[in-house]
Amino acid sequence: MALSQIGIGSDVAADITRARLTGKRADVSGTAFRTALQIGLSLSVIVLVVLLADVLTGGWSVLTTRLGEFLTAPLRANPAQAGIAQSLAGTLWTGMVVVLLSFPIGIGAAIYLEEYAPQNRLTRFIEVNVRNLAGVPSVVYGILGFTIFVQWSGGFTGGRTALAGGLTLACLVLPIVIITSSEAIRSVPRAIREGGYGVGATQWEIIRTFVLPYAAPGILTGTVLSLARALGEAAPLILVGAVQGRLASQDPIWDPAWLTERFTAMPVTVADWATRPEEGFVANTAAAIVVLLAIVLLFNLGSILLRNRYERKRHR
Amino acid sequence: MLVSAVVSVVISALILVSLLGETFTFVKGLAETGTWSSLWADGWFPRRGQYSVATLLMGSLIVTLVAMAVAIPLGLAGAVYLSEYARPSVRRLLKPALETLAGIPSVVLGVFALTFISPEVVQRFFEAPQANLAAAGLGVGILTIPLVASVSEDAMRSVPAALREASYGLGARKATTCVRVVLPAALSGLVAALILAVSRALGETMVVAIAAGGSAGALFTADPLRPGTTMTAAMIAQAGGTDQVKGDALTFQSLFFVGTLLFGITLSLNLVAGRFVRRFRNVY
CATH class of the missing domain: 1.20.5 (Single alpha-helices involved in coiled-coils or other helix-helix interfaces)
Structure with missing residues (x-):
């Protein structure tokens, strides 16, 4: 054959x-x-x-x-009635902070490094710095978050709140967003840029109308993957002070008041329940993992499919 | 946009500042009270003023060794197969599977290590309590497989096809070509993969925090079948005390001391790995 x-x-x-x-x-x-x-x-x-x-x-x-009750009930000491509504809210709002902060800053930094930055020592320093930041263990970001966002700027974040947790996760994924976006921008063919200059476009016009649209799928894949990474992190949130155990706030999940209240998040709840001695929490832990995996893998799978689709289109 | 690029530098500076401030307090506290000996105590019990760094380093070493024993052979096998053998259709199916594995949060692997790997694998072959360092190490190993696989696959795929064809032309078989031509040519990339994997395993937190059984501190042990703790897990175990500092006066500060230690070790490993990657890029 x-x-x-x-x-x-x-x-x-x-x-x-x-x-x-x-x-x-x-x-x-x-x-x-x-x-x-x-x-x-x-x-x-x-x-x-x-x-x-x-x-x-x-x-x-x-x-x-009891899927409905599990998703809507608060964290309770009784395993048969406990739910993950508060953890979902924490994951939603910390994730929101990550999206609003690390995506624009990360993509902005990538555009600067790839398109504008002069070849000098500052640029090289920033690039090396970003690569090293990406390798810093996530617990260390927890220390950063605790010192900077809880202790130093507690007046702004309200202390150990979802906002402080979100800011910490935003710092954690920022280097990943910068690296993946830089790679996507670097893969834009020279000819596309030169074509733009040929018709007299300015640098910003070329970036906006040619480079970014071409790099968009790559940037999107990278950012979505980094969001999935952020939503699965427990260690930095525990150091920032995510609550293990019961939580007072019972606001509806979409209420932004969550940002300035004590919080917990899906991975933190999984870690907490996994070490509970009560028999009933074994099934609860597994169920919470299924929900967490559904969220994280949905983002992962989505970005992988997106990338494959665009790759195939390109090669045609 | 320069501002957003500078944000990353600011973050690095803040990491250093937040680590070093309290670490300095910790070291100064030890010096003032003359309790350097607490660094060589029998175990890591920060609330009792026992800060045996050797316990943490040994725990981290054991977990990392077990993890590498899993991640290197499996990750490398996956990489060689995907890069040298797999047809594009197989690759398109298997690569997402590895990437899915990479996307699994570490808490999930922690629970899996405690409730599945420990009873079904470790306790089946050895006499061990449910929470032990070996189970945690296996969990960390599974987490690092995708990293080893993707970095070494990248390294092998960038070996020029001409090298393989020359090898075939001289009569070498496929397996010989892989092992004696492609792998040596990709060596510095493979070394980088190894170092990055070690650094990742050292920094892995939740798996050890959940599955190694050292949340209340641990005695020094070099036995992977005993409960223990690592640098990372020790930090998590103490986080519950960040608002209510109990016990010894320096308990809270020891968290930062361990953080600095971990940061220093992983940063050096990453810098070395970066050097290998650059050397590799320069050759091809």
């Missing part, structure tokens, strides 16, 4: 040629190597499947019998 195709890979050609020249057909150690690789890769996929199956079966009883 391979021979009938035009342009077979050089590896296939090598195999066929070797078989013809030596008269030997089987490549035992080669097949063993290939199988070992396949086993390694399948193991990773199997782990993913087992994990998903484990949380789904664990949370099944809660998700099927």
Whole structure:
């Protein structure tokens, strides 16, 4: 079959040629190597499947019998009545702060670094700095958030509030937004820019009408992935003071009053419930994980599909 | 827009300031009370004034070693297969699966490590309590697989096709070409992947905080089958006390001390990894 195709890979050609020249057909150690690789890769996929199956079966009883109550009830000490409404609100509002702050600042920084920045020491310093920030462990951002947003600017954020948590997460994902947006902008072909200059457009006109629309899918993918990353983070929020246990505020989920109140978030609740001794919280934890995964993986999958779709369009 | 680029520099500066201020207080406190010996105590019990850094470093080392034992072979196998063997259609299916794994929050892996990996894997083969360092290490390893896979795949894919074709032309088989030509050519990229994975594993927090059983402090142990704590988990365990500082006077400040230690170690690793990546980019 391979021979009938035009342009077979050089590896296939090598195999066929070797078989013809030596008269030997089987490549035992080669097949063993290939199988070992396949086993390694399948193991990773199997782990993913087992994990998903484990949380789904664990949370099944809660998700099927009292999903509505689970999503709308507040955190309670009684596992049979506890819900995640307050955690969802915290995740929503911290996520909102991330979107409103880190996206514009991150994309702005990427445009500056790729389009305007002169090749000097300041630019190089900023670039190295961004790369190193991306590798700082998330707990350390928690210390940043606690010191800066809770202690220093507590008058503005109100202390250990969703606003302080959101600001911390915004700092956490900012370097990721800058890096992915920079990559997307860098991948815009030179010819597109030169075409713009050829018809007399200014630099900003070119960026606005050619570069950004071309880079938009890449930027969108990167920003959505970083939002998913932010929504799954528990460690920095715990250091900032997300509540483990019960929470007083019972505002409706869409009420912006959440921003200046004590808060918790989905991953924090999962971590809290996972270490509770009561039997009933085992199923609750699994159910909360299913909801958290649904949110995070929806963003992830969405951005992956988006990227694949645009990639295929480009190559056509 | 220059302003938004400078924001990242400001964040770095603020990280340093927030870490170093209280770390200085901690060190000064130790010096004033002459309690340097508390850094070599039997374990990490900050509320009792025992700040055994060795306990945290050993815990982090064990978790990282176990994690690498999982992530390096599996991640590398995935990378070699996706880069050298997989047909585009298979690649389009498997790559999103790895990326999905990368998107799973670490709390989820923490719960999985405690409620599945520990009883089904660790306790099945060894005598161990439910919360132990090995289970946490396996969880962290699973989290780092996608990182190892994607960085090393990038490295292998940027090895020029001419190298492979030359190898085939000399009669090498596919497996030989992979192992003796492509992998060495991508070596500095693979080293970068390894260092980044170690740095990521050292900084991984929630898996250890949930599954390693050291939330109330831990005795020094070099045994992965015992409960323990790491630099990261020790910080989380103490966060509950940030508003109600109990116990020893320096309990609260020790959080920042550990943070500084962790920041220093991961930053150095990342700088070294960056150097390897740049060397790799310069060759091809």
